Structures are given as structure tokens and as C-alpha cells.
Amino acid sequence: MEKLKNFFDFRDLPRLDLGIAAAVGLALLVFPFFPFSSFAMSTVIQFLMFSLYGMGWNTIGGYGGQVDLGLAQYLGIGAYATAVSMIRWNTPFWVSMPVGVLIAIAWCSVIGYSVFRLKGHYFAIATIATSLVLKDIFEVWRFVGAARGLEIPATRFSSPDFLHLFFTQDDTYYYIILAFFFIGILYVNWFRKSRLGFQLRSIKDNEEVARSLGINVQWAKIKTYAVAVTFVSAVGSFHACYVKNIEPEDTMSLDISILIALMAMLGGAGSLWGPLIGAGILIPLKSYLKEWLGARAGLVGIDLVIYGAIIMFISAVEPRGVWGIVERIRRRKRA
């Protein structure tokens, strides 16, 4: 019971933040009732998905300081678990998603057990390596469609099918991922102040000291990794149903891993709102820059040049990302 209350305990945050968060939450709830374009709708769904990926990354990467650049492999595991079982056995999403999560957790324990002995950049690159190996395996593994990937046929179920998450309307997908999103925020809010959260931040500070305080460093990292992986693979399962077509290149590539980390890092690693801010900036920026500059003006690449420049600018100005800028302004005001 106390635990449940802790999910909703935002008391340590400034009023202003909560006010803005509540306003944004409300806006998200009523968003589909306004006649926005389908482009806006899919951009917002992307935003929600990447926020969730980013929240997952943030637990291990932000609070724990273990920079993982291979999370896409868990996205792939989640997506494939759902797609394979839906195509072969008609398994409902609500069954295949937890199964996918379990497989992902099992895989992450294997990976984590060995990889968490590595530090800093060695760790980051090892996570990339494992992710690429898994992708290469999926690219030749016939059972999961090899390089061709898997497609949930557009005519397989009749929409709306809530069990298999099969709808023609994006609105329905939207509300499902929005529910995930709210649960995600509440969970991270609980996590950051939980015992594990504290232990993790102590580990990030100094592993030796953490050990002397009775923390089993390896185990704490693996537990947190499992949390991160749960986020990513659950949303990966959703991705499979939403996109209905998955390929190794599309779900497990390095680009996706990087993008996930980018969201959280740009927004502010190790803060509750960081991943949301990162995704909230990068996803619309990417879509609309492309729409305005890339496709219309015919200047191929200029959208991403600007995109890259913005990332460079923020990283140079404030190492803690956008959230760091916010905090700095706040501190200056206080002083």
C-alpha cells in the first residue's frame, strides 16, 4: 500500500514542474479529439514510444551511469516475440508482451552478467557488440523470417481487435501507448526514490563505497537492467502490432539504440523529465524539419545537418542536456 502511494509521490518536485506536467498530460489525453493531421498523430505516437524507450534507458544509463548503446536488441526481442507468436499461434498481444519481456529479461541477465564487469566506454561498446551480434543472428534465422523479417498481414484480424492490438484507427493505438506512458512515468517516479534507485545512484558515484554500504553492485545493476529492458521490450511488442512489419534492420539496428540513448541524454540523463523532453524535442524536430526542409526544398540532408547542429549545440552548452539548462536557470534565479 505504501508502495502504491509512493508511485504518486511527486512532493519533492517543484510546483511549476508538476503544473506543466499536468497540463501536458491533459493535453495528451484530449489530443485525438482535435482535428490534427495523421502526420501529427503518428509523430505524437512516436514521441510516446521514444519517451518510453528513453525512460528505460534512463534507469540504467541515467540513474545508474551505465551507458548502454545496445537497447535496440531488446526492442527487437519484444517485437519478434509478439510478431512470431501472433503470426504462428495467434497469441494475443497481452500474452506475448509479457512473454517477450521475460525472454528479454532472461537475455539481459546473460548479457548483463558478463557485461557489467566492464566500465565506462568498454561497457558501452560491449553493449553495441552484443546488439549487433543478435541482429546478425536474426538476419539469417529463418524461424523469425531472417533478413526479410515478419509481417502481420493487414487482413489477419478484423479491426478492432483489442486482444491482438489490431486497429485501423491510430487513435486506439494512441490511447494504449499513452496508458503505457503514464504507467511508465509513475514507475520511474517510484523507482528513482526506491531502495534500488538509491543504491544505483550510489554505485554511479563510487562502486567501492557502494559495496562498503552493503550493496551488491552486480546484482543491483542487473536488476536495474531488467527494469530498463522491460520498458524497451514491452514497447517493442507494441511496435510490432502498431507497425505490423518488423525486420532486424528496422528494430535492432545501432541507429535505434543510439536514438534511444540520444533522447534521454539530450533531455537530461538521470532526471525524471529528461527522456520526455528529449523525445519531445527530437521526434517532432526530426519529422517536421524533414517535412519542411528535406522533402519540400529538395535540399537533401539539410534537415539532419540542422538536427545534428542542434544536438551539438546543446551538448556543448550544457553537459546535462536540456534539463541541465533548466536547472541552471533555476539555480541562478535562486541565488
Add this chain to the structure above:
Amino acid sequence: MTALVEVRNVTKSFGGLVANKNISFEAARGELLGIIGPNGAGKTTLFNSVAGTHRIDSGRIVFDGRDITALKAHEIARLGLTRTFQIYAASGDLTVKENIMVGCFMKTGSRSVASARADGLLRDFQLEPLARHMVGELPIAAQKRVVMATAMGTEPKLLLLDEVAAGLTPHEVDATVASIRFIHQDLGVTVILIEHVMEMVMNVCHRVLVLDYGEKIAEGLPRDVVKDPGVIKAYLGERYAREYTAESS
């Protein structure tokens, strides 16, 4: 008095350098034991050996009736043996209170319990006004108090303190002495401390152990140890020796 911790013939070497050579000692329940010795004598190494920070080459360590020689650092900490670090770089993003809460979380999973216990420790160590500061921003004296409070959060039976009075003014040393007394007497924790600040050693320790070149060269009451010619030669120097013998006689 029964021995709370018993160190038997501990040897630890790094490459060719033997940092701890066949050291044995014990600390009784409720004792306040001091360890002194020249720089590089192997004091910190001995703490590392006892607290499981590194594996020892040979020897045996018994704590509270259990052989802990083969246990890992965090397992030993959970048994009630907590140590602090000589060079503690608290940079990170934890505030003073959060730091202490990490310690408290060893014994409880509940956030409210940990928070309440941390509040108590903040009060005990005069850290209340600093609770929301980042540890790295504090002056050294305050940092050391945070370190002690955090260690006390784990409710240890035995506390190993590594140079908590280094770099403090005499005033602050007095405050630290008070803190250690509080830990020892009011909370009933057995303490072993490493210190170069002799005022402190002379003041608070029941018994002193002297290391030199990895070996135990003397052991006894503080006022006896400072008269030991070997200790004077290796560690104290004539001037200090004169001072302390004068004081204690």
C-alpha cells in the same frame, strides 16, 4: 569482554611489495582501537583486507563469531562491519540526506523508514542545515561527518574509520572526537580508527596498534606506545614524542 573481530596472520602483497605481513590482532566488543603508523605502513591495506575490499593472500578473519575471510565486501557490510574510505571523492548527484539514506537502505526497503532514520542521523551529526546540499560542495569537515553518518546508517556493530580527522582544525577535531564518542558510547558501536592526528588518538583510543612496513611493531595503551623507542623512531619523531610523553605523564 569477547573479541568482536579477530584478525589472524593476515598477509597481503602487491606484486613484490608485502603491504601486510602476518598481522594478527583483535578488537573486543565495545573497544575503541587506534591504528597508527608511518605513511605507506599498510594501515589502509589492513582495512581493505578486513572489510573484504580485496582478497587477502593468507590468514583468517573472524567477525562476530563468523569466518568472513572469503566473503565479499557487501556481504561483510551486511553482517555489520562497515568501513569508510580515506580518499572519498563524493562527486555525484546525491545530496547529503540521500547519501545517508543509501546507508539506511541497507537495513530496510521502506522509503519512509529510511528517510526517518536519515533524519535522525542528520540531527545526530549536526548536518540538518546541510541536508539538501550536494556532498561535493561541502567543506571537508562536513564531508567527513557525512561519511560517518552514512556509515552509521547501516547500523554496524563494528566501524572502521580511515583518517576522519585529517585536514581539520583543532576545533573541528574536537567536534569529530565528540562524534566518535557518540558513535562509540551512545550507539554502542565498536570502532577501529586510523589516524595521524595524535591528539585524537591519545584522546579517544583505548588501545593502539602500530604498523610499520606492513608489520605490527607495537601494541598497547596509547601512553605506553608513544614511549616505545621503535614507534618514536619510525613514526612519531623526537619532538612529538617529547610533547606527548610530557602530556601524559
Add this chain to the structure above:
Amino acid sequence: AETIKIGVIYPLTGGAAAEGRELRAGAELAARIANDVMPGIDMDMARRGGITSLGGAKIELIFKDHEGNPTLGADLAKQLILDNKVVGILGCYHSSVTKTVSAVCEQYGIPMINDSSTSPALTQRDFKWFWRTTPHDVTFTRDLFELLKGLTEGKVKGVPAVPGDQIKKLVSACEKTEWGSQVSETIEGFAKQYGFIVQKSMLYAAKSADLSSEVRSLQAVKPDAMLFASYASDAILMVKTLKAQKACAKIIWGQNAGFEAPEFRSTLGDDVVGILTRTVFAPRVAAVKKVSGQVNELYKKEIGHDLSGASARAFTGLQTWVEILEKAGSTKPEDIQKTANSISIPGEQLIVPWRGIKFAAAGADRGQNELGSGIIGQYQKDKDGNIVLEIIYPFDVSTANMIYPFKAF
């Protein structure tokens, strides 16, 4: 009159952006010819000026860039259908993108014509809103085996019948992607059917900057024919490595893509002479087909170079759209669907050397154009010393004697 919006999704940026530009130019040219009256071109479409059955409505193309990303493609398709309210969709070059885009179209009941994706699987899904004009890899690969068989039977222009046991052992090296692995499987299938032996079918990691071990492995079995499916950079490196390691076979064949790219020819120079590639369009077609020549002239004037496989197919794809709309006289999806299933465009209307366009209305290859065919070309030197792609297969339209066997580098 109103305009008729057709959404066109191509890879305008990303790895295939060069092809994307060709595709776009081809489709745009077709739209111009359809919208204006152009008497110089012997094509129904050029004479009409808009869709006459819809009151002379003009075609408006809305281009979107999918970057080679299937998920993005699906998003763009939704956007075109829901926001831009297009009548139908044309695209997408990459089979993987076509797959997701067609799934969206199927979901929303919007017709889609695929002009340029060659994965056989696309038309094996029993979709009701998907039609493909281009032949697919099965056809292309069958062409290859027809050619090989023709060689043993003496059907090839300029080559006396080759004893069967002299051309028996095949090896294939295809890139490890959806496309490459399909080609690889198809080759194995046909080899069995036609009585050849595939000694090694290799899938290699694309764009890997070094193919020496792959080539060594191919060379080791001393094959009679080497078959490839690669994009430009790999194709170039593959031939360079073959040359460096003095690896050779009597026949070297590429499944289009890289082997047809202009860069392939210009980089390798004389080394390409004798290499075979499948294609759907070679400039030599213009020599044997009048309407192709006319369109090619126009294209060359605007873009600066000849039509390519990509641009010719994009042109044909849009042309098919125009003919269907003309015949349907309606923009309702159901009407378009009905018309598409029954349309028949004769070969002389087309710039590609096909017998025409007629879609299979049902069956295992539903939506596939049954009258399409491929070409196998061979790089040869003409009198002026320029390297041209001569047509070798189909035998009846071949433009030159085949060079056989391939001369060592």
C-alpha cells in the same frame, strides 16, 4: 477541372537516393506527358491532355521520401491517405518499404501500384489493393536460366551450342538482405529445375569494404558461372577483387542493381566487357522500339542522360495509373480496383520491352503483371570504343553477338 492526387513514395535520400532521383524524374515525365498534349509521342496518354473520362483532370504527384526505412514508409503512406487524401499510391523501390506501404494501403482500402520492387513475395500475399507492373526476381532469374539453357542449345546469337557439362557448376554471392536472400533462394530453385549445380550459394555482408575472402571462397570451387546480387559499391569491389585475384568464370552475371549502375561502368572501364546483367531497360531498347526512343529523347533533354531501369519503370508505373484512371472514369477506390483487375495495356504503348500490362486477378501471384519480361544485357565495346549494354536475351530482340566465354581480366 479537379486534379487527381497520387502519392509517390521513393527513397529521395539515404543510400538509394541516386535511384530515387531517377525514379522521381521518370514519374514526373510520365505525369507531364499525361497532363499535356504531346503529339510527338506515339502513346495514347500523350494525345489526351489529362484524364478525359474525368473531365480532363490533371495528375498531381505528391512525393514523399522514405529513406529506405519501412516504418517511415508506412507512416508516409498513412499521411498521404489521411492528410493528403490521395486517390492512390505509387512506389516504393525498396521491397521492404513497398511491403509496409502496401499493408497500409490494404488496411485503408486504397489502391497502390508498385513499379519497381522485385521481391516475389510482394504479390504472394493475396492483397486486394496491390498491383505490380514490373517483373519480379523470379522472372529475372528464370531469364538467366533460359539464357544458360539457350547456350547449351545454340540459341544464343553468335555462340555455337556449348556442351552441357562445360557449363554446369554455378556459384552465387548475394548480399545478406531481404532482396539478396530471395535471389539466392530463387537461383537454387531454378538450378534444380533446369539441371544445374549450385556449388556454393553465399550470402555476404553488404558494404564491407573487403571481399577478398568471399572471392577466394568462390574461386576455390572453380565455377563455370558466377551469379551476383549486389548494389553498386559491392558490385564494383567484387569485380575489382575478382580481377586482383585472377578469379574468373565463363559467365559473370549480376542481378541488376549495382551491375547496371552508371558508376559501375565508369569505374571499371574495360573490365566490365563481357559481364552480363539483367535489366528492364537498356538504351538499346530505344533503338528497337520507337516510342521508347521518343520518350528517351525527351528525358535526355531534361535530365541529361538516358532513361535507366529505374526511370523507365517509374514512367511505366505512372502510365499504368493514368490508363487505369482513364478507363475507370472514377476516383472511387472500388472502381479503380475493378478496372485494375481487368485492364490490359498493349505492349506498343509502353517504353519498356514488355508484351503489355495485365494483372493476375487471382491466384498465387495476384496483382502481378503477367506480361512483363526482363532483359539480359552484356557490356560490349562498340565501334567507337564506347562501352554499351547490348541485349542478349530475349533471343528475338538481341542486338549483338554474345561474348562467350568471358575473357579473363
Add this chain to the structure above:
Amino acid sequence: MEILVGSLVAGLLIGMLFALIALGLTIIFGMMDIVNFAHGEFLMLGMYTALLTSQASGLDPLLMIPVAGAVGYALGVACYYGFVKFLLRGPMVAQLLGTFGLMLFLRNLALLLFGSEDRTIHSGVLVNRAFDLGMGVVVPATKLAGAVMAVISFAAVWLLMHRTRTGKAMVATALNRQGARYMGISTERMNGLAWGIGAATVTIAGALLVNFWSVTPYVGLLFTMIAFAIVALGGFGSVPGAFFAGLIVGLITEIPGFWDFFTYLTGSSWMAGISMTPFKYTWVYLAYFLIMLIRPRGLFGWKN
């Protein structure tokens, strides 16, 4: 037998080129603890520089190597003073973020300027030339040049680091920037120098590579990944480590060749049935992963 020897030689040759590519990364990392995700983009720019200058001037692409090196040096120094300098204040996360940004920026700038076509060099001393030494050993001229260049560069960098005052200052800067400043070392200059050298070596590698491999704005990432694997394998910041790890990675990419060899040697049919080529780079990552389990800081690692 020919396959074995051929594969060995080919692996070592490509390995040296890989090592040359990785050299700059390890220098930059060693100095600043920055893993530069834009490393492959420097390679790409080196390729374009050699290609475009040789096409424009009509000179042999081989002669463009110094030009590419100079451009790379300037670019590296500019990157440092204009951008990376500011990243150094932040934690690892911020640096990764920044170099991701740099990667996107450079890659797409190239796309904007040069377009996305595959471009190749059509003629040149090294282009399309190879020496056949018998026994299946074929040495393409480009790779030979690459190997020579790699040996020269590694020797030069090693000497610079260990035999000169500047080198000592660089090591000190690498270890403790503030401490080095207190010794009177201009750490900014050292870092700028490291970026210059780091970028110059990789653009030189690019100028060599373009002699046999086509360039697009997208070529970078594969090489960035290989360079990462090499540098991590050799130990971040270790120059000799990068060299040996490069050779190891080169040999690993030849695993399909060795597999073939043993297939023929043993005549085993199950081996013939398994194709190794799709996994060419998988082995590299797998090997990295496995070696890391045994040596968490790489083969020659000393930094923490």
C-alpha cells in the same frame, strides 16, 4: 593451402588498414576519454577529399594523401577548438551526445554537398593494381600502401608519444588535465594536437581506401564500429594495442576463409554446409565480447 596463406595475408593486410583507421580514435580517446562517434565521418571526408582533389587537379589520387592529411589535421583542430573543447567539461554521456551530433552533422553535410551516389576513383597508380606472389597470395596495391602507411604512422605516433617532450606533455594531459596545467603544460594545445593527428591519420586512411572502395556519405558507421572494436580490444588509449588489435580484427574477418580451408582439409560435409560469410563482422563483435570477459580493459589497457 593457398586458401590458408591467402586468407592469412589478406587478413593481416586489411588488419593494418583497420589499425590505421583506429589509430586516430585511440589517440583521441587516450587524451580526452572521448569516444568519437564521428570518427568514420572523418574517414569519409578523407575519401571525398582525395577523390575530389584528384579529379579536380587531374593528379594521381596517391599524391592526394598529404592533402587529405592536411585537410584532416585542420578539420580535427577546428573540431577541437570549435566544439569538442566545450564537451570536455561534461560527463561521458554529454560527450557521446556531442559526438553523435557531430556524426549526424558531418554525414549529412557531406550528403548535402556531395550527394548520395557511390563515387569511385577511376584511375590512379594504386587503382586496380595487384601483385600476385603465388601461393594464393594476392596483394592489391592499395592494401600494400595502406599497410606501409599504417606502419609508418604507428611508428611516428609511438615515437612522438614516448621520445619527445611534447609526447610527455600529451601523456600528462591525458592523465590529469588540471595537473598538467599546473606543470605549465598548455593542455588546450595538446588536445588540439591530438585531434589534429587523430583526424589526419584517419583521413589519410580514407585517402588510401578510396583507391579501391567507393565513397558515399554513409560509409562512416561501419568503420566507426570496427575502429571501436579495435580500440576497445587493444585497450582504450593504447597505441600498440590498437595496432595488434587491428591485426587480430583483420584476421577475424577472414574467418570464412579459414573455415573454407578446414572444410577442404577435412573434407567434412557438415562444415561445407555452414556458410560463414554472412557473419563476417559478427565474429569481430563476438570476439570483442569474449575477450572483454577475460580482459575487461582490453589487451593493452591501462586507463580506468
Add this chain to the structure above:
Amino acid sequence: MPEPLLQVKAIKVRYSGLPVIHGVSLEVYPGETVCVVGSNGAGKSTILRAVMAAQRAFEGEIRFGGVAIHDKRTEAIVRLGVVYVPEEKMLFRPLSVEENLLLGAYCLEDRQRIAENLEFVFTLFPRLRERRRQAASTLSGGEQQMVAVGRGLMSNPRILMLDEPSLGLSPLLVDELFDAIVKLKKEGLTILLVEQNVRESLEMSDRGYVLQTGKVVQEGSGAELLQDDSVRKAFLGL
């Protein structure tokens, strides 16, 4: 009165916006040993960091040998002969003791001088000679302190600024260290010393400053300050 060698004029310093030094002035004349004392967090180290331009003063002026140095870079200031032994030592951890010491002489070109200085340091701290090949990171706390001080002496500084050099040293070593400082002082080296060992340092200093929460509250000769009641109460525990 000669020109002061080092002159700090009314500087103010802040850390991430929070002011820590509120207008401190002090002078060090050639050949003098000056000591700054003050309780923890008073800002002693910060002043030295400001002199080194490691933490910029946002107001005030710092001159060395008549030249304004507050807008120079750290390394340029070092080359003028200002050497700083920081509280946090900043050793080059994987390098050996000897390599660390030699880096201290980075600004010197003369090999002969470097060899002499090295010998001098080894005589001052014989323990370092024993450990000359050992990596600095594996030294004990006190040994590391010796390396840091020794490194500061390697470049023949015009002024040596020591920040709590006795921190963590055994009583014997503290004694020896102070002897060494006295020896250096006798050789004419100008020294600015920050210490917690108030009695010893004031005893051997020509002048001293007392710092409290970022302000100088007292100054005078060493002996004067030692006699001062408030100083005795605050720092000598009497």
C-alpha cells in the same frame, strides 16, 4: 619596501554562481614565507586556485612580479615561476614516481638542472627514491603527498604555493616536511603556505593572514598572530 612578488588585490570568486571569496587582498614579498590560515571552507584553497587562474576571480586584480596575471592561462602563469601544489595532489597516477617528478620540470630545458633538482627531491624525501619506479596510484596517501611537493620543487619556482602539504602525513613526516620548508625558505625561496597545522606554520612564517568565510579578518607577523587570543582560541584549541 620592495615590490611585492605576488599581489592579490580585492579579489572575489564564486563557484557556480555562489560567491565564496568576498574581496581578499594579500601580498607576498620576495624571499618571504607567508601563511594563510583559516577554518575549513574559509576559502584558502580557492584563493590559490584564483592565483593559478584555475578558478577565475570575477573581480579584483592579481599581479605577479609586477605583471597582471589574472587574465592569463594557468600554464602561462606556471611558466612565470608560480608553482602550486594542490590540496588534491593531482598526480599522474599510472606514471612512476620519477616520471611524475620529471613532469614537474616540464618548464625547464636544462637537463643538468633537472638532474640536480631530482637529486635534491630524493634527498629531501628518501622514501621517494626507494619507490622511484612505482606507479603513483599505488603509493600510500603520505607518499603521494611527498611526490606532489617534490614535483613542485622540480622547476625552481619563484614562488611555491603549498596547499595543506601536511594533510595525512605521519607526525614524523610532518616534522620533516616543515624542516624541509624551512630549508627552502633559508635558500631564499618565496613560499605561500596554506595550512591547518597552524602553530608550526605560523612559527616558521614571516607573516600570516587569517581567513574567515571568504574575508581576511586578521593579518600580521607570524609571532604576532601566534600570540593573538582569537587566533589561539580558534586554531590552537587553547
